[in-house]
Amino acid sequence: MLLGDDHDWRGPAVVFDVELLWQVRLQATMDPESIFWAVFVFMWLVYLWETYLSYRQRELYRTVIKIPQNLAGVMDQETFEKARLYNLDKSNFGFYVGIWGEIEHSLILIYGGIPFLWNVAGDMMQNYGYDSSYQIIQSVLFLTLAVVFSTITSMPFTVYSTFVIEERHGFNKQTPGFFAKDQVKKFFVSLAIGMPITALLIYIIQMGGDYFFIYVWVFLLVVSLLMITIYADYIAPLFDKFTPLPEGDLRSKIEELAKSSKRSSHSNAYFYGFFKNKRIVLFDTLLEDYSPLNADGEKKEGETDPAPAEKAPTDSDDKPSDDKPKGHKKQGCNNEEILAVLSHELGHWKLGHIVKNLVISQVLYSAFGFDSRPTIIGLIIIFQYVFSPYNEVLSFCVTMLSRMFEFQADAFAKQLRHAAPLKTALIKLNKDNLGFPVNDWLFSTWHFSHPPLLERLKALDKSE
Template identity: 80%
Template sequence: MDPDSIFWAIFVFMWLVYLWETYLSYRQRELYRTVTKIPENISSIMDQETYEKARLYNLDKSTFGFYVGVWGEIEHSLILIYGGIPFLWRVSGEVMQKYGFDSTYEISQSVVFLIMAVTFSTITSMPFTVYSTFVIEERHGFNKQTPGFFVKDQIKKFFVSLAIGMPIVALLIYIIQIGGDYFFIYVWVFLLVVSLLMITIYADYIAPLFDKFAPLPEGELRTKIEELAKSIDFPLTKLYVVEGSKRSSHSNAYFYGFFKNKRIVLFDTLLADYSPVNADKKEGESSKLETKVGDSGEATKVEENTKGHKKTGCNNEEILAVLSHELGHWKLGHILKNLVISQVNSFLCFAAFGLLIDQQVLYSAFGFDTRPTIIGLIIIFQYVFSPYNEILSFCVTVLSRMFEFQADAFAKSLQHSSNLKTALIKLNKDNLGFPVNDWLYSTWHFSHPPLLERLRALEKTE
């Protein structure tokens, strides 16, 4: 194929994907807009008032998402049509020349190019980030950030991401350049090491740059979590609480670490009235804890807001049920399976990249007379592989849903079925998760099954 044919084939496919995604979002948005009365099969787990709040919240997010999508697609199209990528590469070269470096310093120019690209992307997306945080999330009671905290947080994220990403990109390009015909093997090993290293150090060294971490106080909840970990041979070494409430009332829980050194991290908004004395809180007492459940039904927790939406939160047994689900992913090998899948995919993609990297026609299609390595990575991985990426993404979504059902069943096997069901219902109410989902939108997007599907599966296993 000639360069023009390649460019327009990629361009048309990009728009087909956008139109497909927009159509799916339209189907779901129509449910937010038209299903104003709570369906009979949902009335037993949600009242009409909460249902209406959830409907309006998700309608706001969906409508906003539509405009963000339109802007993003138009911006992307203009960048491609008017040669934004080669223009930025030329500018980065001019910056290098200004400081006495010529085109032989490709890695340095690539770093400058990426810094400019990230800066441009951050600036153009910032108005949408601000609107989402201080209008939509604020309107529905989820935002906890002050403008000053938001600005400092965004600046910190920007520079930390560059400090981590730029050395990785520079080393990646260097390996590709010196690796010879089998560079993809060395690249794969390098990226595997980087991914394992990031998993290891993120919570210990990177996350604390943004939030405070403290040991979970001694008490009933800590004792029960330790007993749960011991019962399934989970090698728990540390149990932390992270202060995420300054940023958002949304929250989460996760575990990390390798081999016999595992840690569990709970967001403070996950714990009812978190304080050192909260460990002695009697089970069943009322709580200000809430939890956010996204469109997919994935549980994340939030603290009671001041907008009038009454939150119920989860008691200790329900928190244990949610953790049983999360630890089920570890016990059933889902973490390892996902790692293997991602690494096999990485190896195959870089092997294919090795066959395409010297094809000048691909670079010419995007306005380049030379073959810079970083440009080859962008063209091939983002554009040439885009049909494969769409298929892979859907397959991973299907696999993830299967894993979620299996983790629920694992929690049930630990006698947490009833508590997991009540926790999921509470989390959905507290976070204004809309319980009515279009089947096609759900199938394509939801890596976690919707609430009703999870409840039915738990009842079936009983």
């Protein structure tokens, strides 16, 4: 009986001590300051990792000054040197942009820039008779102020990149006037699209109850599908001039190649649309001779009006031809090479890459200086900071998946008997964009969503 009493007495005491210990540990773990500094340190670790990767690649730009033997058939020494200097300039500039951005971001977090901007939005709202219960209005004002701030702080770097680096290497075609107009349009278009989406998203979260995440997922899916459908018809024309592709051999072959299509994400051509609203878009810089597409677009006498199935965007406010930089002459692609590029894009659609990417993409307040719990700030904190470790891993997995999709699309083009022209098209596009063909394996693995040129050429060379 005594043993029984001793056992009964000691048991609860031990349990109590364990519970107390766990409470202390949990309290220490959930301390807002600890959370903040854990996120802060991880943010800098990611920056240092990215900087290390960039350093590895920059060393190749700096030291590999002779074209390697295995690239002799891909690029000449003159183009290789131009590509080396261009990418070295961009990498050096990127280092300074990166360190400034990280310091700026750190100061915003340490000195409470996010809650300060939220309070400024609240003060602005109250000046018009709205109190803090109108969280959606305050959120829209907050995002507007955030966009204004980021636009102002990033503008000097954007100007330098455009009018110094890109100009030096023969890529800039913009006048200061066109650049200013383009930036203003981007600012207001981003607000016009972002504000209603943000307002509806916050409303759905507030009204969705325990299953709000299901409604949010459906809403974002609908928005994504809508943007895919309307982008090239209503948004892209605000920035580029689109003209129907003239009748001729290329148009006929494209119509034979693509009887149906959807949008993909390549920078030289893309498919978009659903059902009967389908389009193929070719960038004029893809074409070997695209001077007719830079004309006024007025229909000449006797010329038939082509169907709007293919369009080619051009800058509607480019410099006059004598003002264009002459440092780098682009080659463009012939008709067979263009068809090969489109076969690659068609492969993305046929293999379901667009839908797969769409599905993948769908799939803590006090620590950051907030007494209340505004929904928009919660989303920012969770997805930008708390989920940052998961985001890094997910981003790497998406990059690997994208590389696999590119190989599959190349293989699809090969099945359509376009392997040879696709190879020459890839080489020309690499030259036109001054892509440096020597890549550090770790930098390439972490950053390149498209496989390096030599890997794609090697894969296309393999037998069926």
